[in-house]
Amino acid sequence: MINNNQITRYHAKYYAHELNREDNGKRKYILVEMGDQFDTVLKPRIQKVIYSTDWKNGKPTTRNTGISHCFKYLRLESYEDTLNNLTFDDNPVRDKVMEKNDTLRQDYMLHYLLDVETKGSQSLLNIDHFADPAAYTLKLKKPGSDEQQTKTIDLIETFNYLIGLRLNHYAAPQSFTADFTRKTDPELPEDQHTKLVLKGKLTLSDTGKWWFRKLTGNLEEDNLMLDEWFKKFRLSTADFEYDTIYVNGSNNLPNLKQDDENWKVRLIEEEFHKKMWEGQ
Numbered sequence: 001m002i003n004n005n006q007i008t009r010y011h012a013k014y015y016a017h018e019l020n021r022e023d024n025g026k027r028k029y030i031l032v033e034m035g036d037q038f039d040t041v042l043k044p045r046i047q048k049v050i051y052s053t054d055w056k057n058g059k060p061t062t063r064n065t066g067i068s069h070c071f072k073y074l075r076l077e078s079y080e081d082t083l084n085n086l087t088f089d090d091n092p093v094r095d096k097v098m099e100k101n102d103t104l105r106q107d108y109m110l111h112y113l114l115d116v117e118t119k120g121s122q123s124l125l126n127i128d129h130f131a132d133p134a135a136y137t138l139k140l141k142k143p144g145s146d147e148q149q150t151k152t153i154d155l156i157e158t159f160n161y162l163i164g165l166r167l168n169h170y171a172a173p174q175s176f177t178a179d180f181t182r183k184t185d186p187e188l189p190e191d192q193h194t195k196l197v198l199k200g201k202l203t204l205s206d207t208g209k210w211w212f213r214k215l216t217g218n219l220e221e222d223n224l225m226l227d228e229w230f231k232k233f234r235l236s237t238a239d240f241e242y243d244t245i246y247v248n249g250s251n252n253l254p255n256l257k258q259d260d261e262n263w264k265v266r267l268i269e270e271e272f273h274k275k276m277w278e279g280q
Contacts, residue, residue: 016028016029017049017050017067017069018053020067021053021065021067031046038073043073046071048060050066050067050069050071051063051066052065052066053065075140077123077138077140078141080141081123081138081139081140081141082123082124083123084123084139084140084141084148085121085122085123085138085139086118086121086123086124087118087120087121087122088117088118089117122136122137122138122139123138125272125273125276127269127273130155130248130249130268130269130272131249133155133156133248134152134154134155134156135152136152136153136155137150137151137152137153138150138151138153139151155272159246159268159271159272159275162271162272162275162276163246163271163275173211173212174204174211174212175204175205175206175207175208175209175210175211176202176203176204176205176208176209176210176211176212176225176229177202177203177205177207177208177209177210178198178199178200178201178202178203178210178225178228179198179199179200180196180197180198180199180221180224181196181197181198181199182194182195182196182197183195183197196220196221196224197224198224198228201228201232202225202228202229202232210222210225210229212229222249222251223250223251223252226247226251226253227252227253230253237253237254237255237256237264237265238254238256242264243258243264244262244264244266245264245265245266246266246267246268246271247265247266247267247268248267248268248269249267249269251265253265
């Protein structure tokens with residue numbers, strides 16, 4: 001059974017495709033659906049309209065009317081998904097005390113447990129897992145059932161949505177490798193006579209230890225590699241090419257204050273938390 005809202009959404013998407021067919025247009029559309037109807041109704045219909053203009057008894061009658069088309073769909077985290085990904089510290093002593101005092105247990109859960117002991121939960125943004133933004137996962141409820149499945153969450157795209165960034169270019173990650181050495185630096189304190197420097201230049205490598213969506217390993221080496229990467233591509237925090245530079249993890253990039261509130265170089269982890277929870 002199809003309601004009027006479903007018909008309206010179907011017609012909007014259908015006409016967008018038909019108009020693009022007629023004049024090779026570049027019309028775009030946004031559709032919103034909830035529950036199982038996305039998998040059972042909306043997505044199959046989009047695929048059918050793309051493949052053929054005419055269908056009968058579930059089969060295409062004009063197979064030469066298909067168009068080249070790409071559509072992307074996003075699933076928003078639900079309230080149940082948030083609860084299912086909460087994790088609590090295992091504390092038998094605490095649990096035993098709570099069992100004996102109902103008033104204490106209620107006060108503890110409402111004013112402390114959710115705010116403090118669930119901070120490392122995936123659905124509350126586990127900062128420790130930002131080291132690899134391509135490997136962040138959540139346990140999500142499978143549409144139409146109570147079964148859960150582990151899904152990878154695109155933190156990079158999520159962050160872009162949170163800050164309202166409209167991407168013009170999305171470069172492939174580049175991996176780099178380098179050799180290091182230490183050289184004497186008279187400006188360092190007496191207990192630190194040398195500083196880490198590159199031995200030669202940083203080099204593109206498919207098996208490189210550093211790639212620029214992610215930095216791993218020794219913090220001193222990471223910071224040096226980040227500095228050298230900025231130099232290699234002639235980027236500077238002091239010029240006017242970029243208003244804001246987002247970096248994950250600690251760094252030693254020069255940070256210029258642009259106005260009374262904002263610094264140019266900002267930590268992705270801090271901005272992520274701010275955008276996710278501001279106003280609460």
